[in-house]
Amino acid sequence: MVSVTTGTDAYQVAAQVVDPELRVVTIADLGILRAVDTDGDRAVATITPTYSGCPAMDVIRAEVAAALRTAGWAEVEVVTQLHPAWSTDWITDTGRRKLAAAGIAPPGPARTVSLGLPASRPPDQVACPRCGSTATDELSRFGSTPCKALWRCDGCGDPFEHVKSF
Amino acid sequence: MSTGNGAASFAQVLALGDDALIAAQRLAQWTSRAHEMEEDVALANIALDQLGAARLLLSYAGELEDAGRDEDALAFLRDDRQFRNVLLMELPNGDFAVTIAKLLFMSAYQVGRYQQLVGGQDERLAAIAAKAVKECAYHFDHAALWTIRLGDGTDESHRRMQHAVDEIWPYTYELFTDDPFDGNDLRNGWLAAVEPVLDKATLTRPDDGGWQPRGGRDGRHTEHLSYLLAEMQVLHRAHPGAQW
Known part of the structure; x- marks a missing residue:
């Protein structure tokens, strides 16, 4: 369900962010990162929560913003999108392999x-x-x-x- | 109250948000007190799901009201008479059987309610509901397993579970008579979910002729809500805007 419209580089940067609770997988592996759009030095990352009350979302939001800023985007926004609702079906095959390898x-x-x-x-x-x-x-x-x-x-x-x- | 056509109203979203918030606060009171660690974790996780839905709903309600109130203002700076949750949510936890009966009835209602909103015209509400409905179905499953285990368990666990069902049942009518989206038709689906669980648990479903307390949607609550709010709001009121 991950769609990369523009800003492929920015997407690759955000995709490296590791889930704060499942430290073996990235937010891209989990299907949490939906897209990163860029316009000049502005980057807008769209993420989706796994569960409505998942406490990791605040940390993920902060880490995505920090990663994009460090990579050079001056103006960074992280948008939360609920629809369509996240499903474990969005966890990639790579993500599944990494989870299993970590027990x-x-x-x-x-x-x-x-x-x-x-x-x-x-x-x-x-x-x-x-x-x-x-x-x-x-x-x-x-x-x-x-x-x-x-x-x-x-x-x-x-x-x-x-x-x-x- | 208006019907579910078009965008939802402040009052409608507030009612659902208050249901979730008060349910979350009640369930969180079990933390460190359940009979086994797994159950402690379970009830805390369910509370967290409810809190997550409450935050999304109250934030949206604040935007619909357009009076500058955010989720915190709505959660922490209203008095009891301004809350719109049904009485079921605010009732004390009681023993574990009462908590499970509340969770069973509440989650079955929330699944039906959210399911209807998923197909509704308010896209924001549909998105919140699409997430919450999956979580509430899991809560129902958990409550159903415990209801069956306790009801079809020892004499004592059966007695307690039946007592809990009898005690809580009267408060379930309000869910449907005062549903914020005119959801009288939700009760059939609710009964279709709840009755087989009670049956399998060898429990008797109470008759419909009894007491049917209501008033929560109009701000007329039991005294239990006032105590719950006092505990939930004290920090924010003493230290406005505090963060940690």
């Missing part, structure tokens, strides 16, 4: 919104990022950040984090 299981396909009974949904199939076993259980549906849940591998016995399919 964080990447998300499956995003779920559609439904109010069905929890048991009526097919359970998530999450492979352990360490040993690859699919004999895994969800320990907690919420984790250390809004975007993650806590899982455990029955194969190697290790707990691990899973980016919720969202």
Whole structure:
């Protein structure tokens, strides 16, 4: 969902910003960075929040602005765009590989919104990022950040984090 | 109250923003007090989602009002009679079963409400709703799992969960009779979500003939809101504009 209209260089600069909570992936890997438009020495970066209340957004906003200023854009603006709503489907393949390499299981396909009974949904199939076993259980549906849940591998016995399919 | 045609009004957006803000404040009161760390983290995360939606909604409400009030002014500098949340949101947390009953009923309403706004004509509100609806569906799921686990659990957990449902049920009517967007038709969808959960949890759904307290949308609240606001607003009022 990332569209680069103009200012490819500026986009590359902003794309290097690392997520403050998932330090192994960039905001471009996560699909948070939507576009960077430039006009002379002015750059406007458009980002999207993962969750409405994600506390990392303020830091991301500040780091994108700082990166663009350091790279020479005098006038920098960071715009937050809500629509269309961010989905874990926007996490790139590179992003997914980096997450898994860091021991964080990447998300499956995003779920559609439904109010069905929890048991009526097919359970998530999450492979352990360490040993690859699919004999895994969800320990907690919420984790250390809004975007993650806590899982455990029955194969190697290790707990691990899973980016919720969202 | 006006219908959902065209751009939303200040009053409509304020009502939804106040619902989310007061729900967030209540849920955050569980932090460090839940029965297990995972649940502590869960309730705090849900509170954070609600707070995120509240900030977006109140910021937008302030722009619609066009009187110079931002999200902070609306959250911290209004008195109880000026809040427009439904009574359900401000009710005390009670025991864990009461909190879960509140969350189940509240999240099912919010999903239906936001879902309707996603397809509405107010694009800004549709964008806020499109994010929030996914989060609230996850909250519903969490509440449903606990309702079933407690209702279909031990005699004591069943007794408590049934008591919570009976206690909170009367406050659910206001969600639909006083929906800011004329959402009477939302109740059928809400019942379709809630009833199977209660059924699976071996709980009895209360009859419709009982007490139906309301007034929150008109600023007539329970005393509980005043105490909640006193705690939430004290710092900002003592140190206006404080940042940390």
